[in-house]
Amino acid sequence: MAKSHKLGLRPYFLRRIRGTATAGRHLPRSGQDYNRKAQIQMFETVAVLVIFFFLIAFGLSFYFLVSKTQASKEYERTLQLRSITFTQKIATLPELDCVRVTVQVERCFDSLKTDAFRHILQNPGIKDDYFALFGYSNVTIQEIFPSVHTYQLYDRALPNASASIPTTIPILLRNPHKNTYSFGVLRVTLYA
Amino acid sequence: MVASSKSGQLEVPLNWLFILIAGGAILITFFAFIQRQQSASELSIAENLVSDLESIASVAGTAKGTAQQIDFPEEDITIGCTPDCSCLFSIGAISKPFGTNLIYSPNLIRGPNLVLYSIDWNVPFRANNLLILTNSRTRYILITPTLTPPINRLISIIPNMTNLRVAKGPEAQTAKNQRQPEGKIRFIYFSQGQCDDFRGIELDEQDFSCLEVDLEKHTLDFYYRNRAGTILGPDRQTYLSEGDLIGALFTESPDQYRCNSQAEMLRLANLASVYQRRAANVTTSTCGKSYTDAATQFERLATEARKAENASKLLLHYSILSNLSEEFIRLSCKPELF
Amino acid sequence: MPKKHTASPRVFQEQRAQMEIMGLTIIILLVSIGILFAIGIISKPTEDIKRGYEQKQLAVNFLTTLLDTTSGCQLNTFRQLLMDCATDRIVTCPGGLDSCSYAKTSFRTIFSRTLDPIRKGYYLSVDGPQAVKSITQGSFGTSATPTPCPGERDQATQPIPTLGGGTIITRLEICDRPPQ
Numbered sequence: 001m002a003k004s005h006k007l008g009l010r011p012y013f014l015r016r017i018r019g020t021a022t023a024g025r026h027l028p029r030s031g032q033d034y035n036r037k038a039q040i041q042m043f044e045t046v047a048v049l050v051i052f053f054f055l056i057a058f059g060l061s062f063y064f065l066v067s068k069t070q071a072s073k074e075y076e077r078t079l080q081l082r083s084i085t086f087t088q089k090i091a092t093l094p095e096l097d098c099v100r101v102t103v104q105v106e107r108c109f110d111s112l113k114t115d116a117f118r119h120i121l122q123n124p125g126i127k128d129d130y131f132a133l134f135g136y137s138n139v140t141i142q143e144i145f146p147s148v149h150t151y152q153l154y155d156r157a158l159p160n161a162s163a164s165i166p167t168t169i170p171i172l173l174r175n176p177h178k179n180t181y182s183f184g185v186l187r188v189t190l191y192a
Numbered sequence: 193m194v195a196s197s198k199s200g201q202l203e204v205p206l207n208w209l210f211i212l213i214a215g216g217a218i219l220i221t222f223f224a225f226i227q228r229q230q231s232a233s234e235l236s237i238a239e240n241l242v243s244d245l246e247s248i249a250s251v252a253g254t255a256k257g258t259a260q261q262i263d264f265p266e267e268d269i270t271i272g273c274t275p276d277c278s279c280l281f282s283i284g285a286i287s288k289p290f291g292t293n294l295i296y297s298p299n300l301i302r303g304p305n306l307v308l309y310s311i312d313w314n315v316p317f318r319a320n321n322l323l324i325l326t327n328s329r330t331r332y333i334l335i336t337p338t339l340t341p342p343i344n345r346l347i348s349i350i351p352n353m354t355n356l357r358v359a360k361g362p363e364a365q366t367a368k369n370q371r372q373p374e375g376k377i378r379f380i381y382f383s384q385g386q387c388d389d390f391r392g393i394e395l396d397e398q399d400f401s402c403l404e405v406d407l408e409k410h411t412l413d414f415y416y417r418n419r420a421g422t423i424l425g426p427d428r429q430t431y432l433s434e435g436d437l438i439g440a441l442f443t444e445s446p447d448q449y450r451c452n453s454q455a456e457m458l459r460l461a462n463l464a465s466v467y468q469r470r471a472a473n474v475t476t477s478t479c480g481k482s483y484t485d486a487a488t489q490f491e492r493l494a495t496e497a498r499k500a501e502n503a504s505k506l507l508l509h510y511s512i513l514s515n516l517s518e519e520f521i522r523l524s525c526k527p528e529l530f
Numbered sequence: 531m532p533k534k535h536t537a538s539p540r541v542f543q544e545q546r547a548q549m550e551i552m553g554l555t556i557i558i559l560l561v562s563i564g565i566l567f568a569i570g571i572i573s574k575p576t577e578d579i580k581r582g583y584e585q586k587q588l589a590v591n592f593l594t595t596l597l598d599t600t601s602g603c604q605l606n607t608f609r610q611l612l613m614d615c616a617t618d619r620i621v622t623c624p625g626g627l628d629s630c631s632y633a634k635t636s637f638r639t640i641f642s643r644t645l646d647p648i649r650k651g652y653y654l655s656v657d658g659p660q661a662v663k664s665i666t667q668g669s670f671g672t673s674a675t676p677t678p679c680p681g682e683r684d685q686a687t688q689p690i691p692t693l694g695g696g697t698i699i700t701r702l703e704i705c706d707r708p709p710q
Binding site (some may be wrong): 055058059062063065066068070080084107109123144145146148167169170171172180181182183185 | 561
């Protein structure tokens with residue numbers, strides 16, 4: 001009897017479910033009690049599973065978002081590398097380079113060759129031959145000093161291009177008649 | 193008491209069954225996800241490697257006369273061209289076309305390193321940079337009874353890191369019996385009828401190829417082994433100058449050599465047109481020589497290069513232009529011819 | 531027999547509830563850390579390889595190309611003009627200008643046609659004998675007293691040895707910040 005007083009403040013139904021309402025006396029539980037207990041336990045389990053799967057879904061969606069961001073950054077990086085290698089290739093083309101006594105001069109274009117190359121690229125067949133090299137791009141050589149002149153070498157735009165990457169590098173433009181060097185820039189725009 | 197004990201007995205196994213099913217489903221989901229990510233990751237790695245290789249090849253090709261050895265993962269790089277000149281290099285499931293790079297290499301290269309060697313293709317003006325791709329596992333044995341000046345010159349140009357070895361004199365006889373525990377071996381002869389002898393010798397599949405070079409006729413006879421183990425050849429090609437001869441030394445596949453040659457010829461034709469127009473636009477020169485003859489020679493060279501039929505005609509124009517250029521340099525003519 | 535001290539059911543339940551709350555807290559902490567990482571990765575700016583390469587190469591290539599350019603003053607290159615400026619100043623350029631003034635004016639023209647249109651700040655410093663110092667110019671500060679690039683920059687240096695005039699040190703800075 002003393003024990004039941006100690007337990008008296010606890011809600012009755014909890015004590016019923018947990019079987020302590022009988023105050024330690026071993027009395028059989030009713031079927032209803034078992035059902036309720038089972039239902040609550042099932043509810044608990046299902047709730048845990050729901051939250052667990054919710055967390056998984058949440059984590060996965062974050063993972064895919066991060067992957068997508070990383071993939072697009074990788075794509076940008078690849079494009080940038082492509083534009084750098086493309087510009088380096090143009091800067092060393094045999095169709096443009098300066099050669100003095102069979103020695104190639106770095107960062108130098110022969111103005112006579114440049115003009116000749118510009119002219120032959122106007123032939124559609126030859127322009128197509130160079131598509132493998134130039135692709136979708138715009139290549140312009142601008143003479144800056146002492147005189148100003150522009151050689152529009154190649155231009156093939158990509159319809160609906162998502163990106164255009166311009167690169168500018170200074171070059172010397174050699175006049176092989178006078179053996180003088182003008183200051184020029186090579187402007188390359190790659191379309192992607 | 194009996195009823196409650198029966199319910200207890202049922203509850204526990206049902207509980208475990210539920211745990212097993214739910215746990216199994218979760219594990220299966222995770223494993224499937226991991227498998228998928230693994231294959232996606234492998235594809236991503238292969239894609240990165242192929243892109244890096246393409247960038248390396250592009251940049252190496254712009255720096256002429258350089259040789260470098262770089263570390264590369266232990267992946268199989270397959271390089272080759274189909275008979276209709278679709279040239280690709282592949283790592284795993286990812287392939288990329290050569291683009292404008294002219295790559296001379298064995299069909300299969302495996303890490304841990306790559307050797308890149310770029311050389312000028314001068315015909316007689318610089319027309320392109322050729323890139324040789326090989327590695328330390330592939331051996332090249334140049335077999336000659338005597339070292340003539342042209343062969344000596346070739347050997348002096350090719351860097352040691354390309355793993356080219358010379359077998360001369362008595363060593364030339366035993367060179368055929370070289371065995372390679374792993375990697376590839378390529379024999380290069382400067383006389384005819386030598387590679388045929390390999391037909392009777394047992395060698396591991398696909399580790400063997402052979403080349404016969406005729407320095408006077410400018411011909412190359414390719415011998416190679418197919419998957420069935422049969423030695424095929426000779427597949428005859430021609431070369432124009434030192435650059436493509438050196439390229440042929442390192443190329444197993446005659447298709448790859450032929451496709452590179454076609455690309456070279458097209459480039460040569462367009463370049464000769466540029467020089468032709470350049471020469472035609474020269475109105476005055478410091479030495480009084482006329483550039484008209486040179487313009488005509490450039491035009492003929494362009495025409496022959498476009499046809500790409502007759503190597504001897506190309507060689508003729510090549511040597512005429514070479515002589516003209518030397519004369520212009522000797523007379524200090526400005527502008528130079530090329 | 532002494533009485534066994536065992537936790538009462540109530541205490542046990544309280545401890546169990548505390549453990550559950552602790553578990554939930556740990557899960558929430560882990561999820562928060564995961565979210566923070568993800569946000570950190572997503573918001574990390576893309577590595578700009580091209581800009582770094584281009585800017586570095588621009589400084590080096592620009593300076594070398596500039597010095598090798600034929601100035602238009604008696605077929606001398608700018609390198610030769612600077613050497614003349616540092617030593618005897620015997621070269622007379624178009625418009626009656628000496629080599630120092632002509633070089634300064636020409637450099638200004640070149641920069642105005644190349645770097646100004648693409649909004650790139652610069653600072654060209656020419657150090658050596660007093661005469662060459664007057665060629666120093668830039669987009670920051672005043673024309674009389676130009677100042678180096680504020681903030682980040684890429685630079686290239688070229689020494690030009692002279693006979694009897696010491697060594698001229700040319701330094702070109704390409705600034706990250708656009709000109710004022």
